Amino acid sequence: MRTNNIDCTGQPELVTDDATKAELLTNYFASVYTVDDGNTPAFVRQVDDFTKLDTVVFTSTDVFNCIKKLKPKSATGRDELSPFVVKKIGLSIAETL
Numbered sequence: 001m002r003t004n005n006i007d008c009t010g011q012p013e014l015v016t017d018d019a020t021k022a023e024l025l026t027n028y029f030a031s032v033y034t035v036d037d038g039n040t041p042a043f044v045r046q047v048d049d050f051t052k053l054d055t056v057v058f059t060s061t062d063v064f065n066c067i068k069k070l071k072p073k074s075a076t077g078r079d080e081l082s083p084f085v086v087k088k089i090g091l092s093i094a095e096t097l
Contacts, residue, residue, distance in 0.1 A: 064094035 015021055067090035070083040086093070 060095040060097075063097045064090055067094060 015024060067086060070087050072082075072084040072087055074083045076082055
């Protein structure tokens with residue numbers, strides 16, 4: 001990683017220690033991203049205050065169809081199960097899920 005500091009040869013200074021690299025990256029990202037001002041933007045409600053979702057119904061076929069759409073080379077989720085494995089056993093587990 002190189003800094004904006006110029007060494008005696010006129011080249012950007014090479015940084016090798018982790019703490020300095022972290023500081024450089026922190027400074028860079030802080031300079032290019034917006035600081036959260038803590039304000040939540042106003043929005044118009046799309047439903048009245050009394051609307052609620054009581055139940056959600058889906059079938060094992062719905063679950064299996066979603067499993068079939070998994071990308072086998074995707075990263076694992078919180079359960080640490082590979083999508084490749086889930087797809088392979090999808091028919092067997094769809095009813096349980």
